[in-house]
Amino acid sequence: MHRYRSHTCGALRPSDIGATVRLSGWCHRVRDHGGVLFVDLRDQYGITQCVADTDSPAFAGLNEVRSEWVVRLDGLVRERPSGTQNAELPTGDIEVYVTDMEVLGPAAELPLPVFGDLEYPEEVRLKYRFLDLRREKLHANIMRRTQVISALRRRMGEAGFNEFQTPILTASSPEGARDFLVPSRLHPGQFYALPQAPQQYKQLLMMSGFDRYFQIAPCFRDEDPRADRLPGEFYQLDVEMSFVEQEDVFGTMEPVIRGIFEEFADGKRVTGEFPRITYADSLLRYGSDKPDLRNPLVIADVTAEFAEEGVTFNAFKKVIEAGGVVRAIPAPEGGQQPRSFFDKLNEWARAEGAAGLGYVVFGDEDGRLVGKGPIAKFLPLDVQAAIAMRAGVGAGDAVFFAAGEADKAALLAGKARTRIGEELDLVDREQFALAWIVDFPFYEWDEDLKKVDFAHNPFSMPQGGMAALEGQEPLTLKAFQYDIVCNGFEIASGGIRNQLPDVMVKAFEIAGYTRQDVEERFGGLYRAFQYGAPPHGGMAAGVDRIVMLLCGAKNLREVALFPMNQQALDLLMGAPSEPSPRQLRELHIRLNPPVR
Secondary structure: OOOOOOOOOOOOOHHHOOOEEEEEEEEEEEEEOOOEEEEEEEEOOEEEEEEEEOOOOOHHHHOOOOOOOEEEEEEEEEEOOOOOOOOOOOOOOEEEEEEEEEEEEOOOOOOOOOOOOOOOOHHHHHHOHHHHOOOHHHHHHHHHHHHHHHHHHHHHHHOOOEEOOOOOOEOOOOOOOOOOEEEOOOOOOOEEEOOOOOHHHHHHHHHOOOOEEEEEEEEEEOOOOEOOEOOEEEEEEEEEEEOOOHHHHHHHHHHHHHHHHHHOOOOOEEOOOOOEEEHHHHHHHHOOOOOOOOOOOOOEEOHHHHOOOOOOOHHHHHHHHOOOEEEEEEEOOHHHOOHHHHHHHHHHHHHOOOOOOEEEEEEEEOOEEEEEOOOHHHOOHHHHHHHHHHHOOOOOOEEEEEEEOHHHHHHHHHHHHHHHHHHOOOOOOOEEOEEEEEOOEOEEEEOOOOEEEEOOOOOEOEOOHHHHHHHOOHHHOEEOEEEEEEOOEEEEEEEEEOOOHHHHHHHHHHOOOOHHHHHHHOHHHHHHHOOOOOOEEEEEEEHHHHHHHHHOOOOHHHOOOOOOOOOOOEOOOOEOOOOOHHHHHHHOOOOOOOOO
């Protein structure tokens, strides 16, 4: 018999009854029932109930073990007594009567419980991540992650893609976040950068004649952490294709992403053909460029209605006169809610920095739709009816309003849409609602630097090419840039690339770069474009976010093996740490940290 096990802890079935077996694993739970010991033995594959009574030669030794001790148990497989079967375990019809045991690894007192998946402070969980990873839910999440990545690789191979590995030490690139810099020992005073994404390399692969590339790529960005973004590093399904237009990318990648969700949906519905929503429409209708389409509420523009001559609500009038807008958020059956519903939403809006959420509640009076509420008296009946029609509401419903500059009003309206949808329990949580967001702006105004800058990926092709760059107002330009969104999260982003050197230079010049800047900072890519560059495009899908959604987790740290905390500290390994004087001398670096 093998030194440690003849079977895993998830393998035994009634067909094994009568067999002598050897199992090794962790003592998941130890129970003493007055002269009969029960040990639930656990490994990666499952749990087997093991039993010893006072007649067993192993009883004394087994009586010493505690939770999370690692042991080897030999014994006889037998049927569980009638009425004690556990239908939730694949091994629930059998148990092992222990005849011999060996302690392979005793465990000290645990800093956090493994059994039961109880809530525990994150600081302790991350410091003792090796224990945290033994817990059932987190362990299952990590196993689901490996399965998702394997399925992605399989589906990409079936779609004709080849996996390539691109360099980790590279040059700094303007991907929209801070680089992690790595000092060079051989070139004092110079630094490598860890790649924010393999953007330039995957484009260079297209220049090199590799038609379809993909990679499960590690990416590094020195940015502030949040629930849907891990500090430091993350993984993405990175993709690039030659001789394609936007529709070709959609037609190739949509089945891959949809297939992954269908494969791991666990009974939830998955969108069929992904709807296409323009960036402008998404901001207008949902108040976000990553809308949660499980929420049926649609925001309406009622600026024109509040600008009507008969309207006397001056707070909104002044907003409109200053160039602002008014957005309406419907609340189906909101008129049937208690006053506290409206008070809570107003309190929430004030916490978001707004003056509040004005609202109108609609009712039926003699066959006419009539509004009531704080601002209804300032609105003529015909304007009330027009607002109701725009917002798609009727008697018994309510409408809330957000007013201000277009961007700020969209942001507040989008958050209010989410809040109202949750308060009224309108969100369909039994589906994955996916969509393409298209026609992103090419440039945006950087208020801090007082200049035009790239809104998203600087390597995307502007719609209209050189003619648009030369003839259009920069802030009106759209890019061949697109995202995939799911349940309120951006899970993928991509674009058709700008592979024409003159168009590339012109695009960067508008953003304040010179031709020399382009040649120096993106020399490899720029040179490659001079020697026969195929039209190409691609995307990158966030592996961590996809797994988070499929696992139903609320936080990316619940689907990553060894994440940092919210302060970008690795509590397990003690990173970042101070370098030794010798290391600094070798790198020719002198530290000048801020005084705290």
